[in-house]
Amino acid sequence: MSKAIHPTAIIEAGAEIGAGCEIGPFCHVGPKVRLGPGVVLKSHVVVTGLTEIGEGTIVFPFAVLGEVPQDLKFAGEETRLVIGARNRIREHVTMHTGTAGGGGVTRVGEGGLFMAGAHVAHDAEVGDRVVFANSVAIAGHCRIGDDVIIGGLSGVHQWVRIGRGAIIGAVTMVTKDVLPYGLVQAPRGELEGLNLVGLKRAGVARDEIAALRAAYETLKTGEGTFHERAAALAAGATSPLVREVAAFIQDESDRSFLTPG
Known part of the structure; x- marks a missing residue:
């Protein structure tokens, strides 16, 4: 041509x-x-x-x-x-x-x-x-993973990582790392759960979504520090998506994490 x-x-x-x-x-x-x-x-x-x-x-x-x-x-x-x-x-x-x-x-x-x-x-x-x-x-x-959606007028701080499949609401300032498949909103960026709509649209199986929800609750309420909970997930997970989340937490980063509220 x-x-x-x-x-x-x-x-x-x-x-x-x-x-x-x-x-x-x-x-x-x-x-x-x-x-x-x-x-x-x-x-x-x-x-x-x-x-x-x-x-x-x-x-x-x-x-x-x-x-x-x-x-x-x-x-x-x-x-x-x-x-x-x-x-x-x-x-x-x-x-x-x-x-x-x-x-x-x-x-x-x-x-x-x-x-x-x-x-x-x-x-x-x-x-x-x-x-x-x-x-x-x-x-x-910044490191922005695949399939991430960031809403209008939002800003992401230097060195922040946003994991695959996460969604950031509009008018949000993100200053900490965001877990894969996380849902973040509010003016100062709060991790409010999982991007369930995105997971379903991507055709993720129900048992995988259930495993992610259980992992999220473990990160939120489990024993030990946030990184200790992630290490426990990595050691016992059979779901590839849960292993991905755990590996993301354990990876090297210059920022702290938005943790489940």
Whole structure:
């Protein structure tokens, strides 16, 4: 398939444009950018820096991808932004490259929806099939698992991890790690249970959901510290989802956890 590039778009020498790409009016593509096959830049999109965008991703007007990070320690080193395939990146979304101190790469997975005004900061790792609603902002070094949904106007603190399948309500500030499949809401982020709707929509078996609910109660009311309860779950769990939750708690982190209330 041929490329469709509007005459007002600026494609700098060195940029790699995949087959079937569409680049609309007044877009600017920098010299170190790589666009995979079938990428669409609607209009007025800026893609700069050492940035790679995967096949079939659609970027809407006024998004800015690959600019330098908003980090005072950044000293101009060459860092990267890697965006996977089949994402929908809506108006005014910003995604920045990494920093030398954070590993040098910001990574975004496949099949995500990033609604208007969302922000992905330096060195973040974002999984597949996520939904960031309008004006969601995740700070530097965050790790967001697959199938996470974050409600509009929510913010995620630096270094926070959000486990797979979790859901964050709108207008929520998340300052601590969120368990896989957790349900978090309230202005300062409180773990209020499991994302049961998401589990059912994903086709998770009833016995697996029951095992997760039992594990949640153990974490909430069991003996010992929170980490001791997680270790006990890991030792005795037969459910792969429960083992996933226990492993997430036992994994290395710079933040504490939102614990069951």
